Amino acid sequence: MAPETTQQAPRGAPTLPARALLPFILPAVVVGVAASLLFIGVSTAAEQLQHVLWGPLPDALGVGRYSVLWMFSMLVATGIAVGLVVWKVPGHAGPDPATLGLNAPVLPPVVLPGLVLATALMLAGGPSLGPENPIIAVNVALAAWLGGRLLPRTPGALWPVLAEAATIGALFGTPVAAALVISESLAGRPMRGRLWDNLFAPLTAGACGAITTTLMAHPSFDLGLPPMGHPDGKDLLAGLVIASAAAVLGMCAVYAFPHVHAVFRRLRHPMLMLPAGGVVLGALGALGGHLTLFKGLSEVGELSRDPDGWTAGQFATMSVVKLAALLVAASCGFRGGRIFPSVFVGTALGLCAHALVPAVHPSLAVATGVLGILLAITRQGWVSLFTAAVLVASPSIIALLCIASLPAWLLVTGRPQMQLREDGTPLR
Known part of the structure; x- marks a missing residue:
C-alpha cells in the first residue's frame, strides 16, 4: 500500500468560536x-x-x-x-x-x-x-x-x-x-x-x-381536536388527497391575485380602492357569516370546538368565502398578512372533508388542509409544516404531514406566487 502522504480535506465550513457569537x-x-x-x-x-x-x-x-x-x-x-x-x-x-x-x-x-x-x-x-x-x-x-x-x-x-x-x-x-x-x-x-x-x-x-x-x-395554537391514534393506509390516502385539494384551491386564489389586484389598481386612489374593497368584503361577510371575518384565529377555535356543528356545504362555503375575502383584502390595499386567514381556510376545508367522510379523522383533515393551503399561499415549506403540526396535539401526524406535503409541493412549486412585482406581474 502506498504511504498516506495527503490529508483528507475537512468536510463543510469550520464552526465559529464562542467569542465570535457572544457579542x-x-x-x-x-x-x-x-x-x-x-x-x-x-x-x-x-x-x-x-x-x-x-x-x-x-x-x-x-x-x-x-x-x-x-x-x-x-x-x-x-x-x-x-x-x-x-x-x-x-x-x-x-x-x-x-x-x-x-x-x-x-x-x-x-x-x-x-x-x-x-x-x-x-x-x-x-x-x-x-x-x-x-x-x-x-x-x-x-x-x-x-x-x-x-x-x-x-x-x-x-x-x-x-x-x-x-x-x-x-x-x-x-x-x-x-x-x-x-x-x-x-x-x-x-x-x-x-x-x-x-x-x-x-x-x-x-x-x-x-x-x-x-x-x-399566553398564546395557544392547539385547537383541542381529539388526538389521532396509530395511522394506517386510509389515513395516508386521506392526507394526500386533502393536502393536494387544498393546494389546488389555494392556487386558484394565487392565479386570480394579479387580475383582482389590477381591477382595484384601476381605481388609482386609496379612497376609492379601499372603500371599494370594503364593499366587496361586506358582501362576502353577508354570504359567509361572521366567522369569515377578521384574521381568523379565534374563529378557527370556534370551528374546532364543534367539528360536527356545521354541514359539509357550510364548511365548504366558509372556506371559499374566506379565501375570496383574503384575495380581495390583499388586492385592494389593506395592510396585513395571509398566514392566519389561510389557517381558517384550511381548517374549514379539512372539516368539510371530515363531514363528507366521517371516517377521516378531524385532526388529520384539519392539519393536511392547513398544510396544503399554506403551501400554495405562502410558498414557505417549513412554516406550512410547522403551523399544520402545532394545530393538533398528535405526534403521530407529523410523518403523515411530511408525506402529504410532497404531492402538494409538486402542485405549487415553480408556479406564480401570491406576491407581485412593482409592475403587477407575480413572482415565481
Whole structure:
C-alpha cells in the first residue's frame, strides 16, 4: 500500500468560536423582547377597538352585532378609515402590500406610524388579513434604524434578520418557527461558519420574542381536536388527497391575485380602492357569516370546538368565502398578512372533508388542509409544516404531514406566487 502522504480535506465550513457569537447575544435579546412588545401592543389595541366596534357600539345603536347591515357598514367604514391613513398620513403606510412577503424591506421611519395605524384599524374592522407582514416590516425598520445608530459597529445586515426572527417567534409563541424560516432563507447563500452558527443570533431573538409573548399573552395554537391514534393506509390516502385539494384551491386564489389586484389598481386612489374593497368584503361577510371575518384565529377555535356543528356545504362555503375575502383584502390595499386567514381556510376545508367522510379523522383533515393551503399561499415549506403540526396535539401526524406535503409541493412549486412585482406581474 502506498504511504498516506495527503490529508483528507475537512468536510463543510469550520464552526465559529464562542467569542465570535457572544457579542450578538445582547442585541438579539433586546430585539426579541422589543419586537414581541410591539406585536402585543398593536394586537391588544386592535382587540380593544374590535370589542367596542363589534359589541357596545352596535348594541347602543340597536343593530345586531353580526347582522348583515352592521358587517357591511363596518367593512366599508374600515376601508374608508384605512384609505384616509394611506392617503393622508406621511409615508402612506408603506408600499403596496401586494408586493411584500415575510421578508420585509427596510422601510424609512416616516412610514411606520401610518403602517401601524392602518394595521390596527384593519385588524379591528374585520378584513381577512393577519398582523404578520406589517408587524415584521415595522420591527425590521425599527431594528435597522435604531441598531445602526446605537451599535454602528454591528453588521447592518444582522438587524433585519434578528427582527424577522424575533417577530415570527412572537407571532407563533415559539422560536422553532423562526429558526425554520431563517434556515430556509439562508439556503444557497454564502455563510461564515456552520448553519447553526448563523442561526445562533436569530434563534436567540426568536426565543426571546416567543417567551415574552408567552409570558404576557399566553398564546395557544392547539385547537383541542381529539388526538389521532396509530395511522394506517386510509389515513395516508386521506392526507394526500386533502393536502393536494387544498393546494389546488389555494392556487386558484394565487392565479386570480394579479387580475383582482389590477381591477382595484384601476381605481388609482386609496379612497376609492379601499372603500371599494370594503364593499366587496361586506358582501362576502353577508354570504359567509361572521366567522369569515377578521384574521381568523379565534374563529378557527370556534370551528374546532364543534367539528360536527356545521354541514359539509357550510364548511365548504366558509372556506371559499374566506379565501375570496383574503384575495380581495390583499388586492385592494389593506395592510396585513395571509398566514392566519389561510389557517381558517384550511381548517374549514379539512372539516368539510371530515363531514363528507366521517371516517377521516378531524385532526388529520384539519392539519393536511392547513398544510396544503399554506403551501400554495405562502410558498414557505417549513412554516406550512410547522403551523399544520402545532394545530393538533398528535405526534403521530407529523410523518403523515411530511408525506402529504410532497404531492402538494409538486402542485405549487415553480408556479406564480401570491406576491407581485412593482409592475403587477407575480413572482415565481
